[in-house]
Amino acid sequence: MVREMREEMTYGIEEGEREEEGGFPNTSHKRLVVVGYALTSKKIKSFLQPKLEGLARNKGILFVAIDHNKPLSDQGPFDIVLHKLSGKEWRQILEDYRQTHPEVTVLDPPDAIQHLHNRQSMLQAVADLNLSDSYGKVGVPKQLVVKKDASSIPDAVANFGLKLPIVAKPLVNDGSKKSHELSLAYDRYSLQKLDPPLVLQEFVNHGGVLFKVYIVGEAIKVVRRFSLPDVTKRELSKTAGVYRFPRVSCAAASADDADLDPCIAELPPRPLLEKLAKELRRRLGLRLFNLDMIREHGTRDRFYVIDINYFPGYGKMPEYEHIFTDFLLSLVKGKLKKRSG
Numbered sequence: 001m002v003r004e005m006r007e008e009m010t011y012g013i014e015e016g017e018r019e020e021e022g023g024f025p026n027t028s029h030k031r032l033v034v035v036g037y038a039l040t041s042k043k044i045k046s047f048l049q050p051k052l053e054g055l056a057r058n059k060g061i062l063f064v065a066i067d068h069n070k071p072l073s074d075q076g077p078f079d080i081v082l083h084k085l086s087g088k089e090w091r092q093i094l095e096d097y098r099q100t101h102p103e104v105t106v107l108d109p110p111d112a113i114q115h116l117h118n119r120q121s122m123l124q125a126v127a128d129l130n131l132s133d134s135y136g137k138v139g140v141p142k143q144l145v146v147k148k149d150a151s152s153i154p155d156a157v158a159n160f161g162l163k164l165p166i167v168a169k170p171l172v173n174d175g176s177k178k179s180h181e182l183s184l185a186y187d188r189y190s191l192q193k194l195d196p197p198l199v200l201q202e203f204v205n206h207g208g209v210l211f212k213v214y215i216v217g218e219a220i221k222v223v224r225r226f227s228l229p230d231v232t233k234r235e236l237s238k239t240a241g242v243y244r245f246p247r248v249s250c251a252a253a254s255a256d257d258a259d260l261d262p263c264i265a266e267l268p269p270r271p272l273l274e275k276l277a278k279e280l281r282r283r284l285g286l287r288l289f290n291l292d293m294i295r296e297h298g299t300r301d302r303f304y305v306i307d308i309n310y311f312p313g314y315g316k317m318p319e320y321e322h323i324f325t326d327f328l329l330s331l332v333k334g335k336l337k338k339r340s341g
Ligand SMILES: O=P(O)(O)O[C@@H]1[C@@H](OP(=O)(O)O)[C@H](OP(=O)(O)O)[C@H](O)[C@H](OP(=O)(O)O)[C@H]1OP(=O)(O)O
Pocket: 040, 042, 043, 046, 084, 174, 175, 176, 212, 247, 249, 250, 290, 292, 307, 309, 310, 311, 312, 313, 314, 315, 316
């Protein structure tokens, strides 16, 4: 079916640009780029919007749902497989498919995505990079991993020198509701109430504004979002306890149009983001991800990456339809060039 449609339609990649391949005669007409997708229904709704599908069709890109009841190899043929599903079984299916179909670009490799499923390993690449240049400095908040035994946390935190308040994040970041249940602890002893395994991170005051840095291949888009407000010294000294906080990035509106203090709201310098994105793409082996980044309050150029998400909510990224479709075409064109060069 996909094969028939591929030959029927006459736009997309110039057939002449492509090396001869089984089933596709090397004629001068253009052919479709076929993208198989395996996404949750939530993701299909937010990402595969009519505008994206329409623009894709005009550019010769066809999105085809992957049927989970059939072997992957019996479907397609695909140029690209786009996926965000969890589970060991699915990972294995994809790994096997990558082995047997090296000509297909799987976005992204399952083992690279797996790296983000742990909030400790997730930020390691940022820490290793230790980016610092004339445009600014990018790091990760000081953090400590607690695998078990909540009663040992107060001493562990004191010994490690972790300052309060502290954000407690589930170590496992598998997209489940639980993995997004974060808390803010105002005093050391209340940390005993937490439920390890956790990453305990110093809370960095950042003026209540967060930057979502979306990456799609080589393209970068930054938007502002409202975030947690600063915790003053006074508030810290007066408050005790551990408080669960809601999913800020989902609940919060865009801060792009808000009348914010320029010291807080000014976007991170473009050259700094270019360098960061380029390095992280390489180190993480991912092409589709976003970074949650904050600027330390009272500084102009001190940034922290606090979260990295695979295949995030691109539906909320301005112009994602154009950026994403151009990216898909560039992947196929790049592959053809490589083969013929
Ligand atoms: O639901 P959306 O569109 O807000 O996207 C979620 C992301 O929001 P963002 O684009 O950063 O604002 C969200 O980012 P945050 O972790 O909230 O910063 C996650 O990437 C989430 O995926 P998962 O639940 O961790 O697997 C993303 O959820 P999925 O759509 O992948 O389920």
